[in-house]
Amino acid sequence: MAYKWSRGRVDTGDLVSSDDVDRDTKIDFEEDQIKLVANNTEYLAVGTGSTNVEVTGVIGFNGGVQILENGRLGIGTVAPDYKLDVAGNIGLNEYIYHNGDADTFIRLQDDSINFQAGGADFITVTEASQDEVVINENSTDIDFRVESNHNTHMLHIDGANSRIGIGTNSAQSVLHIVDPFDAYSGAERDAVIIIKSKKETGIKLIADSGNDNSGGEENNPFVDFYQDGQTDASGRGQRNASIAMEGSAGTTFTSSLANAFFMDSHVPGSPHASRPLQIASDSTNGGHAARITLEGTNGYVGIHTNSPSTHMEVVGTTKSDFFATDVTTQDLGSGTSATLSTASGIVLLDAGSINGSDMGGGMEVFSLAFPTPSISGQKLTIIAQNADTNNVFVLPSGLVSGSFSSLHDSSGISAITFVQIVEGSHKAWYQIGKGV
Numbered sequence: 001m002a003y004k005w006s007r008g009r010v011d012t013g014d015l016v017s018s019d020d021v022d023r024d025t026k027i028d029f030e031e032d033q034i035k036l037v038a039n040n041t042e043y044l045a046v047g048t049g050s051t052n053v054e055v056t057g058v059i060g061f062n063g064g065v066q067i068l069e070n071g072r073l074g075i076g077t078v079a080p081d082y083k084l085d086v087a088g089n090i091g092l093n094e095y096i097y098h099n100g101d102a103d104t105f106i107r108l109q110d111d112s113i114n115f116q117a118g119g120a121d122f123i124t125v126t127e128a129s130q131d132e133v134v135i136n137e138n139s140t141d142i143d144f145r146v147e148s149n150h151n152t153h154m155l156h157i158d159g160a161n162s163r164i165g166i167g168t169n170s171a172q173s174v175l176h177i178v179d180p181f182d183a184y185s186g187a188e189r190d191a192v193i194i195i196k197s198k199k200e201t202g203i204k205l206i207a208d209s210g211n212d213n214s215g216g217e218e219n220n221p222f223v224d225f226y227q228d229g230q231t232d233a234s235g236r237g238q239r240n241a242s243i244a245m246e247g248s249a250g251t252t253f254t255s256s257l258a259n260a261f262f263m264d265s266h267v268p269g270s271p272h273a274s275r276p277l278q279i280a281s282d283s284t285n286g287g288h289a290a291r292i293t294l295e296g297t298n299g300y301v302g303i304h305t306n307s308p309s310t311h312m313e314v315v316g317t318t319k320s321d322f323f324a325t326d327v328t329t330q331d332l333g334s335g336t337s338a339t340l341s342t343a344s345g346i347v348l349l350d351a352g353s354i355n356g357s358d359m360g361g362g363m364e365v366f367s368l369a370f371p372t373p374s375i376s377g378q379k380l381t382i383i384a385q386n387a388d389t390n391n392v393f394v395l396p397s398g399l400v401s402g403s404f405s406s407l408h409d410s411s412g413i414s415a416i417t418f419v420q421i422v423e424g425s426h427k428a429w430y431q432i433g434k435g436v
Helices: none
Strands: 026-030 033-038 041-047 053-055 059-061 065-067 073-075 084-086 095-098 101-109 112-117 120-126 132-135 144-146 155-158 163-166 175-177 222-225 241-245 261-264 277-283 287-294 301-303 312-314 327-331 337-339 346-350 364-369 379-385 392-397 415-423 426-435
Touching: none
Parallel strands: 073 084, 163 175, 301 312, 327 346, 337 364, 346 379, 364 392
Antiparallel strands: 026 033, 033 041, 041 053, 059 065, 065 073, 095 101, 101 112, 112 120, 120 132, 144 155, 155 163, 222 241, 241 261, 277 287, 287 301, 379 415, 415 426
16 A cells, blocks of 8 residues: 655545455545445444444454444453353442342442342341341341242241241241141151250240230240141140140149149140040050050049049059048038048048937937949048947948948947949948957
8 A cells, every 4th residue: 555645734535445456445534424444344433423433343352352243242252142241350339230220239338238129128248247148138028038949938038927937938926837848749748847966955935035914914835736637827726735834823724833834635626525644654564655644534543544433543553651541521410310421531420419210229320321332442431429429329321231330439439441342233332440
């Protein structure tokens, strides 16, 4: 290419290379605009127009910057896959915005990253508090969930109700756990909480740490048990059993002690139903069996029997350093007969005012009717006080079998012991001892 030069102003048209045979590669001077043209294709336009500089085609820079004609910009790469493809690190001052949505962005600050959508802070990562991650920092009604391979709500935080669900998005309490495979028929699993440690493990139940009983309730810890078909959605009404601590005495059940620990087999929705309670153990000689049973019809207690027929029934040998029984008193009145009350194993008979029926020979007898025997083996001792008044004999009557004595101080008999025998239809009292 040959050149001419000149001093001063020179007006000229387009500049065309003399070496270009087709004369289609040039610098094109237009009104307020300069274009670079190669093979009749405009690649660069500088000047007034839609943009000050307009590039058509590919522009490459030393150092790995590539601008493609499809609108992609590569930095550190000559083959960008996206509108902006950076093969290296990027440095930013503070914000990454969503175009046209000014309140949705990622914000970078010193030792802090904030993710905001729609003006709400969803996630804040900060180094200020030991590298903590904060979700829903501004206490907005925002839920948070984590999916697993089989459950869309493997972890769900209910922002409005401040509840945590595992395997559920409708937690009924502060922490609600449902088998994550619950919706997969045939794949269901047990929901088990495992706490493992090289040192102690435990569960603490601390109720009403602020001592606030403004609701009129004694706040105490409890553990409830439910069986298949029962629900806790409406409260504790369908629980099948509880381990708990009582507040005020007599609140949960009759005769409950204040602040006492208890086990209770009770369903509030079905009161006065048969709800037995058992304690079992595994032993070398006795195997794995129930040791104590509280049966559900009368509340009887059985030891080594699961069907006690009395208030306390023991199958086996008992041993004690001392034996005692309640002693009750019965006033026989001033008549000639009465019915014995067997409220205890020893009954003191106040016979100071009794009268007797003349049996002949100067003998007067007061008839003491025994109730029908009901518990085989039960012993009863009756002790007469002042039984010799008016020379009256206290004579047992009713279902009394075998030979037996009358109570009469002058005859030297002031106490008699009987035992009940109940065998099928046979029911009777038998005297087994007497004393002065």
